[in-house]
Amino acid sequence: MARELEKLWYSYLIETTVERTDKDEDIIKNVSEKYNILQDMLNKEQLIALQEYDDALLKVSSLSEKNSFIIGFKFAAKILLETLYEK
Numbered sequence: 287m288a289r290e291l292e293k294l295w296y297s298y299l300i301e302t303t304v305e306r307t308d309k310d311e312d313i314i315k316n317v318s319e320k321y322n323i324l325q326d327m328l329n330k331e332q333l334i335a336l337q338e339y340d341d342a343l344l345k346v347s348s349l350s351e352k353n354s355f356i357i358g359f360k361f362a363a364k365i366l367l368e369t370l371y372e373k
Contacts, residue, residue, distance in 0.1 A: 291356045298355075 306314070328336060 288356060291359055292352065295352050295355045
């Protein structure tokens with residue numbers, strides 16, 4: 287079942303556009319500005335290390351989102367089944 291939920295997750299990512307609020311945009315802009323400031327402070331070797339860290343963090347974040355989706359889906363299904371078959 288986990289594989290089917292993973293397929294559902296990845297198709298959801300492909301088909302769904304993210305709508306961001308003004309607050310979301312402000313947060314993203316702030317992070318981007320801070321990242322750019324940090325990049326300007328680093329030498330070439332440090333920039334490479336920062337990029338590798340950023341890539342690893344993105345992978346962890348993506349994995350966490352996928353796992354949260356799967357857990358949430360299973361939780362919702364359990365609630366539905368318990369509700370339908372409640373005595």
